[in-house]
Amino acid sequence: MATSSQDTSNRGAGAQRPAVGETVTHHYARSGSLAQRLLDIAQGLRGSGDPTVDDLAPLDHFHMRGVEATAEFAEMVVPKPGQTCVDLGCGIGGPARWLAAHCGVQVLGVDLTESYCRDAGLLSRAVGLSDAVRFACADATRLPLAEDSVDLVWTQHAAMNVPDKAALYREVARVLKRGGRLALHDIMAGPEGAPHFPVPWSSVPEGSFLLPSGKIRELLAEAGLTELVWHDHTADALAWVHRRRADLEAGKPRPPGPQVLLGEAFKQMSSNLTRSLEEGRVTVHMALLETS
Template sequence: MPTDESKTDTGYETALNEHYGVSGLGNELLDALEAAGKDVDALTRDDIASVDEFHIRGLEATREVADLAEVEDHSRVLDVGCGIGGPARTLASEFGCDVVGLDIVEEYCRAATLFTDRVGLTEKVRFQHGNALDLPFEDEEFDVVWFEHALPNIEATEVAIEEAGRVLRPGGTLALYEICAGPGGEPVFPVPWASDASLSHLDPPDRLREIVLDCGCDETVWKDVTGPSLEWFENVVESMQSRAADAPPPLGLNLLMGAETPNKAANVVQNLKEERIAVVQGVYERGSYPL
């Protein structure tokens, strides 16, 4: 288990927690769910679906990547950058996996644990605070390592992928659903993953593929899904703009993104349209040779 402190930056970790870590997030979400008429003492995954998956195209994309990766029943999965746990709960409940979710944001880990308990999945899913650059797990511990929109906040992509390969068994699967740098120039900020460039670290698609291949993985799937991502976010922005001014706050990802949600969503649309960012899915198999 690695202990190299040079891999991690506590100042950067603090900045990420300040960007994402709304104090008391779990209780805030419970209050919003209750205000929307949900029975918070008997929640289902459907009840929390609108806030559960903090990435482009939500639950649809998680299912899509799991199908592409051919995730099998009883697979042991590590979800790196798990957020409040939506994809981990999906993999457990719909694909029969045993999942460990890891996130650098402590408040996300607390909220993820709370909601996993509320929907009755604690025997299949657990969450742990930790850093993708220094994974607190033994070598070859997982069948699948899963990244969904985690890499934009990771400056040292090579280290994160090396760590993923280390904890992945030979023949295991690395699944990626990530935002990459596009050819159209630097992104317009703020965006959901960063208020400014200091927290945003996007690799071009070809560079990301090169990093994974150099770590001893073989590519089985690579898809550019920028088109459907743009369509989805355009619908999000249209829905926001069509809401009456006196309407109550929606029960959605605005609860995670805060007051800047409309601006962040509009900027994502602009970035996608102007090819400042791209969205990709990739599936890789870890080779049996040493990393």
């Protein structure tokens, strides 16, 4: 996978309001440098010896149902050893490391938030995966990759922040080899109106761009991506958030990962997400598509 550098900032798009890219990265980069804090927590949970990918997994999969969802998604997608994979909106690299360690793929994680890319690199080095996983700070709609260069595009809970999804899926189709696959696990709009803000992917409505699943499926088809599997996972997501709530009410500690990333505000974001799911304002989907 040959990569090239390019200017991916969205600056200059409007003098008054922050550009979308700034709204998004400001939301995610709120907690500063994360790698050492996460390694310390993983070390504490492990007890002795250096933390591994699996010790980090409860902390660095930044999507609904965490590493449980990543593993289930991988069972559906079946990435093959040696394949080249790009993880769009990779965050601090939890899924990218998990895929490299458990499926043997070579991963390039791409993310708009510069500090996440830095943390992703540090965490990967700490668990001995620097050769299998690399990271680039770029916009998923303008990838620093040649056309027909990738076997698998993987993306979890990132498209919610991307305003131009037609451009996103066209870019996916451009970089995929013929017969290459797109694996997507995303939050989409429900029928009952906008989510309650703040949510874990945006503090404000200006950073959230949800579309109904029907519209997403149309855009994917227009980009030349053929649907192989489509699963609505909203019921599983709802069952999971309810289990979490019951655990908290029973006095169990809140899982530390998202709280380290998003700080104290995560409590409100998490309860708004639960409420938005319950009220039919958001839905959750996993899908596998192929270029023809």
